[in-house]
Amino acid sequence: MGGLGIEDEAFIRGKVPMTKQEIRVLTLVKARISPTDTVWDVGAGTGSMSVEAARLAPQGHVYAVERNTEGVSLIARNREKFGVSNLTVVEGEAPEALKDLPDCDVAIVGGSGSHLPKILDEISARLKPGGHVVMNCITVQTLAAALEYLRAHETEFSYEAIQVQINRLQAVGAYDMAKAINPIYIVTGEKK
Amino acid sequence: MGGLGIEDEAFIRGKVPMTKQEIRVLTLVKARISPTDTVWDVGAGTGSMSVEAARLAPQGHVYAVERNTEGVSLIARNREKFGVSNLTVVEGEAPEALKDLPDCDVAIVGGSGSHLPKILDEISARLKPGGHVVMNCITVQTLAAALEYLRAHETEFSYEAIQVQINRLQAVGAYDMAKAINPIYIVTGEKK
Amino acid sequence: MGGLGIEDEAFIRGKVPMTKQEIRVLTLVKARISPTDTVWDVGAGTGSMSVEAARLAPQGHVYAVERNTEGVSLIARNREKFGVSNLTVVEGEAPEALKDLPDCDVAIVGGSGSHLPKILDEISARLKPGGHVVMNCITVQTLAAALEYLRAHETEFSYEAIQVQINRLQAVGAYDMAKAINPIYIVTGEKK
Amino acid sequence: MGGLGIEDEAFIRGKVPMTKQEIRVLTLVKARISPTDTVWDVGAGTGSMSVEAARLAPQGHVYAVERNTEGVSLIARNREKFGVSNLTVVEGEAPEALKDLPDCDVAIVGGSGSHLPKILDEISARLKPGGHVVMNCITVQTLAAALEYLRAHETEFSYEAIQVQINRLQAVGAYDMAKAINPIYIVTGEKK
Numbered sequence: 001m002g003g004l005g006i007e008d009e010a011f012i013r014g015k016v017p018m019t020k021q022e023i024r025v026l027t028l029v030k031a032r033i034s035p036t037d038t039v040w041d042v043g044a045g046t047g048s049m050s051v052e053a054a055r056l057a058p059q060g061h062v063y064a065v066e067r068n069t070e071g072v073s074l075i076a077r078n079r080e081k082f083g084v085s086n087l088t089v090v091e092g093e094a095p096e097a098l099k100d101l102p103d104c105d106v107a108i109v110g111g112s113g114s115h116l117p118k119i120l121d122e123i124s125a126r127l128k129p130g131g132h133v134v135m136n137c138i139t140v141q142t143l144a145a146a147l148e149y150l151r152a153h154e155t156e157f158s159y160e161a162i163q164v165q166i167n168r169l170q171a172v173g174a175y176d177m178a179k180a181i182n183p184i185y186i187v188t189g190e191k192k
Numbered sequence: 193m194g195g196l197g198i199e200d201e202a203f204i205r206g207k208v209p210m211t212k213q214e215i216r217v218l219t220l221v222k223a224r225i226s227p228t229d230t231v232w233d234v235g236a237g238t239g240s241m242s243v244e245a246a247r248l249a250p251q252g253h254v255y256a257v258e259r260n261t262e263g264v265s266l267i268a269r270n271r272e273k274f275g276v277s278n279l280t281v282v283e284g285e286a287p288e289a290l291k292d293l294p295d296c297d298v299a300i301v302g303g304s305g306s307h308l309p310k311i312l313d314e315i316s317a318r319l320k321p322g323g324h325v326v327m328n329c330i331t332v333q334t335l336a337a338a339l340e341y342l343r344a345h346e347t348e349f350s351y352e353a354i355q356v357q358i359n360r361l362q363a364v365g366a367y368d369m370a371k372a373i374n375p376i377y378i379v380t381g382e383k384k
Numbered sequence: 385m386g387g388l389g390i391e392d393e394a395f396i397r398g399k400v401p402m403t404k405q406e407i408r409v410l411t412l413v414k415a416r417i418s419p420t421d422t423v424w425d426v427g428a429g430t431g432s433m434s435v436e437a438a439r440l441a442p443q444g445h446v447y448a449v450e451r452n453t454e455g456v457s458l459i460a461r462n463r464e465k466f467g468v469s470n471l472t473v474v475e476g477e478a479p480e481a482l483k484d485l486p487d488c489d490v491a492i493v494g495g496s497g498s499h500l501p502k503i504l505d506e507i508s509a510r511l512k513p514g515g516h517v518v519m520n521c522i523t524v525q526t527l528a529a530a531l532e533y534l535r536a537h538e539t540e541f542s543y544e545a546i547q548v549q550i551n552r553l554q555a556v557g558a559y560d561m562a563k564a565i566n567p568i569y570i571v572t573g574e575k576k
Numbered sequence: 577m578g579g580l581g582i583e584d585e586a587f588i589r590g591k592v593p594m595t596k597q598e599i600r601v602l603t604l605v606k607a608r609i610s611p612t613d614t615v616w617d618v619g620a621g622t623g624s625m626s627v628e629a630a631r632l633a634p635q636g637h638v639y640a641v642e643r644n645t646e647g648v649s650l651i652a653r654n655r656e657k658f659g660v661s662n663l664t665v666v667e668g669e670a671p672e673a674l675k676d677l678p679d680c681d682v683a684i685v686g687g688s689g690s691h692l693p694k695i696l697d698e699i700s701a702r703l704k705p706g707g708h709v710v711m712n713c714i715t716v717q718t719l720a721a722a723l724e725y726l727r728a729h730e731t732e733f734s735y736e737a738i739q740v741q742i743n744r745l746q747a748v749g750a751y752d753m754a755k756a757i758n759p760i761y762i763v764t765g766e767k768k
Contacts, residue, residue, distance in 0.1 A: 004196055005221030022218055022354065029197030029217050114750070139751035144528035147361075147368055161361040162214065163370060163567075165549070165741065167759055169339075169353040169377075174690070175715035176339055178355060180756035183547075183743055185361075306558070331559035336720035355759075357549065357741070359567055366498070367523035372564035375551055375739075388580055389605030406602055406738065413581030413601050531745075531752055545745040546598065547754060553723075553737040553761075560723055562739060569745075 004028060004052060011048045012077045014070055018046045019110065019136065022166050023184050028052055030160075030188040031106045031134045036060045040104045042094045042119060043067075043111025047075030047087075053108065054084040061086045063101050067093040067113075095122040103128060109135040116145045124156055127191045133157075137185040146187040157189040196220060196244060203240045204269045206262055210238045211302065211328065214358050215376050220244055222352075222380040223298045223326045228252045232296045234286045234311060235259075235303025239267030239279075245300065246276040253278045255293050259285040259305075287314040295320060301327040308334060312341045316348055319383045325349075329377040338379045349381040388412060388436060395432045396461045398454055402430045403494065403520065406550050407568050412436055414544075414572040415490045415518045420444045424488045426478045426503060427451075427495025431459030431471075437492065438468040445470045447485050451477040451497075479506040487512060493519040500529045508540055511575045517541075521569040530571040541573040580604060580628060587624045588653045590646055594622045595686065595712060598742050599760050604628055606736075606764040607682045607710045612636045616680045618670045618695060619643075619687025623651030623663075629684065630660040637662045639677050643669040671698040679704060685711040692718060696725045700732055703767045709733075713761040722763045733765040 008021050019027070033039060033053055037060040041050040044064035054062040064075045064087060072091045079087045090097050095118045107123045109116070112135075123133050137143040143161075150159040165183040169176040200213050211219070225231060225245055229252040233242040236256035246254040256267045256279060264283045271279045282289050287310045299315045301308070304327075315325050329335040335353075342351040357375040361368040392405050403411070417423060417437055421444040425434040428448035438446040448459045448471060456475045463471045474481050479502045491507045493500070496519075507517050521527040527545075534543040549567040553560040584597050595603070609615060609629055613636040617626040620640035630638040640651045640663060648667045655663045666673050671694045683699045685692070688711075699709050713719040719737075726735040741759040745752040 004217075005224070021221070022356070025196075025217060025221050026214055029213070032197070139748075139753045140524075140528055140531055140745065141751050144524055147524055151363075151366075161368065163359040163361070164214070165357045165359075165743075165756065167355040167357075167741075169355070169716065171343075172715075174343075175717050176353065177715045178759050180741065180758045182756045183754050331556075331561045332553065332716075332720055332723055333559050336716055339716055357551075357564065359549075361524065364523075367525050369523045370567050372549065372566045374564045375562050388601075389608070405605070406740070409580075409601060409605050410598055413597070416581070535747075535750075545752065547743040547745070548598070549741045549743075551739040551741075553739070555727075558727075560737065 004056070006048070006052060006082070011046055011051070012074055012081060013046045014074055016046050016068070016071050016074055018048050020166070020181060023136065023164060023186070024049055024052060026164060027108060027134050027136055027186055028056065030186055031108055031132050033057050033106050034060070037105035038102055039063070040065065040098065040101060040107040040123070042098070042107060042109045044075055045071055045110055047078040049108055049110060050075060050087055051078050051082045051084055054087040057086065060105070061088065063088050063090050065090045065092060065094055065097045067091070094119045098122045098126070105131045107133040109133065112142065116142060117149055120149045124153060129191050131191045133189045133191070135187045137187055138182065143185045143187065150187070150189045156192055158192065159187065159189045161185055161187040196248070198240070198244060203238055204266055204273060205238045206266055208238050208260070208263050208266055210240050212358070212373060215328065215356060215378070216241055216244060218356060219300060219326050219328055219378055220248065222378055223300055223324050225249050225298050226252070229297040230294055231255070232257065232290065232293060232299040232315070234290070234299065234301045236267055237263055237302055239270040241300055241302060242267060242279055243270050243274045243276055246279040249278065252297070253280065255280050255282050257282045257284060257286055257289045259283070286311045290314045290318070297323045299325040301325065304334065308337045309341055316345060321383050323383045325381045325383070327379045329379055330374065335377045335379065342379070342381045348384055350384065351379065351381045353377060353379040388440070390432070390436060395430055396458055396465060397430045398458055400430050400452070400455050400458055402432055404550070404565060407520065407548060407570070408433055408436060410548060411492060411518050411520055411570055412440065414570055415492055415516050417441050417490050418444070421489035422486055423447070424449065424482065424485060424491040424507070426482070426491060426493045428459055429455055429494055431462040433492055433494060434459060434471055435462050435466045435468055438471040441470065444489070445472065447472050447474050449474045449476060449478055449481045451475070478503045482506045482510070489515045491517040493517065496526065500526060501533055504533045508537060513575050515575045517573045519571045521571055522566065527569045527571065534571070534573045540576055542576065543571065543573045545569060545571040580632070582624070582628060587622055587627070588650055588657060589622045590650055592622050592644070592647050592650055594624055596742070596757060599712065599740060599762070600625055600628060602740060603684060603710050603712055603762055604632065606762055607684055607708050609633050609682050610636070613681035614678055615639070616641065616674065616677060616683040616699070618674070618683060618685045620651055621647055621686055623654040625684055625686060626651060626663055627654050627658045627660055630663040633662065636681070637664065639664050639666050641666045641668060641670055641673045643667070670695045674698045674702070681707045683709040685709065688718065692721045693725055700729060705767050707767045709765045711763045713763055714758065719761045719763065726763070726765045732768055734768065735763065735765045737761060737763040
């Protein structure tokens with residue numbers, strides 16, 4: 001069956017950027033997915049996060065929302081490769097593409113374009129109490145917008161945030177040399 | 193049942209230092225524990241890693257080796273708190289304390305004192321092919337010793353290593369301020 | 385004597401938080417202070433940055449603006465301790481306290497309270513072409529505000545920004561263990 | 577004249593890897609160069625560190641030791657470009673190439689191949705009391721060797737070490753995105 005932490009190389013990815021394993025795992029841990037959860041994965045990219053979420057929710061369902069055509073195709077192929085049947089690909093742009101989905105227990109926001117506040121409005125309205133929204137923020141502006149939203153809605157959400165920086169050691173002859181991976185912020189809101 | 197990623201606050205810890213949630217999760221991911229695995233947790237501390245490992249191996253068994261008396265007691269209490277029955281506490285010092293354990297599929301080395309090479313000799317002899325040894329290294333010397341061992345035994349092990357640095361954002365009035373957590377290296381050897 | 389990089393311990397500091405040596409040095413490098421420059425140090429704290437700036441501008445002058453009474457006293461004492469005569473302490477709050485100062489070649493903003501945009505308006509109006517404003521940002525909100533300002537005034541400023549994270553190795557018996565220092569962003573605007 | 581912190585782009589560099597400005601500056605600060613100092617720059621690469629050291633020691637002299645022919649040529653060209661006359665290029669390999677140099681007040685070790693202990697023996701014998709040796713370590717093995725040497729010679733040296741990680745923000749449209757630079761350790765020994 002598996003457990004968390006599929007290797008990056010195992011996913012079909014094309015040229016779509018993919019969240020690294022370590023970040024994917026920490027994001028999923030913050031998401032606190034239960035076996036029967038309904039999960040939205042907004043800006044699903046290659047579907048690597050969606051596939052792992054689907055395995056964490058075997059009696060639940062994951063909706064992978066992606067506007068990019070190549071991404072939509074990659075998600076479908078990764079769903080097939082990993083044999084997860086509880087994963088639906090939704091081609092379209094958030095927040096519009098979220099309207100017809102069932103309410104969720106967990107929302108993961110990987111990519112938001114410039115629509116983050118509107119996406120969070122929709123998530124806020126549709127996330128069940130006790131559920132989590134987890135955002136991966138690679139830009140200062142997205143991080144600031146995520147925090148601003150959660151602070152402005154403090155009656156609905158509590159939040160925590162971490163920055164994660166990973167250096168991978170590379171063997172070069174007799175030496176191990178650190179190769180830096182770009183850092184990322186993981187912002188988690190818990191619906192009250 | 194649960195899944196990975198119990199909150200730090202959920203564990204009983206006393207004054208024994210405890211691996212932070214994010215590091216615990218990444219260590220467990222690198223360990224690639226299967227449901228039926230036998231796991232050694234060497235230098236188990238509070239047992240936080242052992243408890244999570246036991247939940248990842250519900251049909252397997254975890255042996256938590258710890259020389260410190262307070263640690264041994266904390267592991268027992270956390271085992272009880274989280275209701276994991278497949279976890280045995282072994283009071284004693286590695287590598288001696290490892291001799292009577294059944295062979296393992298996974299070995300996690302959290303604390304090694306100065307005995308790392310001898311502990312790795314024992315693990316190397318008793319780890320099943322395809323199994324993983326994962327070391328958390330918080331000192332330069334332990335990191336260097338771990339890499340030196342794995343390089344010297346390259347016919348038996350392939351390896352990878354990452355440094356993880358987490359900054360936690362703390363809300364202070366209208367601001368979110370980064371508070372750094374000490375970085376750690378996670379070194380993983382895969383038995384050939 | 386001289387040169388950049390006075391040790392932290394050399395400064396008189398009381399309970400006022402002080403920028404660490406490594407950050408102080410990198411900030412001063414980004415400031416590109418010339419020997420005859422007029423420098424504003426806004427939110428000067430203990431005056432550690434002001435003292436070093438004054439030594440980099442022996443034929444220039446540094447104005448250390450600080451609203452906190454304890455800070456004002458510490459700056460005066462550090463000025464005396466390091467024997468820098470080209471440093472004036474200005475008690476008051478920016479931007480008001482900046483009005484009566486001579487125009488500047490360099491502005492360093494260590495602390496801004498919530499007045500950053502207004503402080504930057506004043507700096508923008510009074511900084512000479514080719515001069516630099518350097519901000520130390522320890523919160524996400526200050527960083528975002530600094531970048532937003534510089535982006536909104538792109539006809540006046542070009543900018544660069546770095547995040548700096550330092551881990552200090554501490555000897556503990558036979559081991560060297562990393563102790564993390566909280567990270568900081570250094571944002572630099574160059575007046576066109 | 578200048579002061580610390582020449583921009584990376586200002587140096588002629590070819591394909592020789594060059595220490596980044598921020599690391600160069602922090603290394604020079606740890607070196608505590610005085611105006612009349614004799615400085616050895618071992619493994620000088622492009623000479624960027626040597627040029628800055630030469631400017632910090634206008635009445636002293638810098639010896640840039642480099643075994644790579646392209647490097648030797650680059651150092652000579654950068655010496656000319658920045659008009660520093662107190663800088664001598666020494667083609668050869670340390671420690672042999674150090675034998676004929678005058679004793680030093682400061683030694684900077686950027687590249688050491690696998691000869692670090694022998695190079696440190698020579699530096700230890702020839703560094704004046706109160707002088708500093710500063711090493712840039714990009715591999716775990718070099719870091720461990722540097723610390724091991726300084727610990728084994730604790731009657732001769734006190735030491736400190738930091739790890740520096742810089743993320744550079746890159747503007748991408750309306751966003752600023754962190755781009756990680758590989759981390760480095762700076763190890764400093766002070767001769768007793």
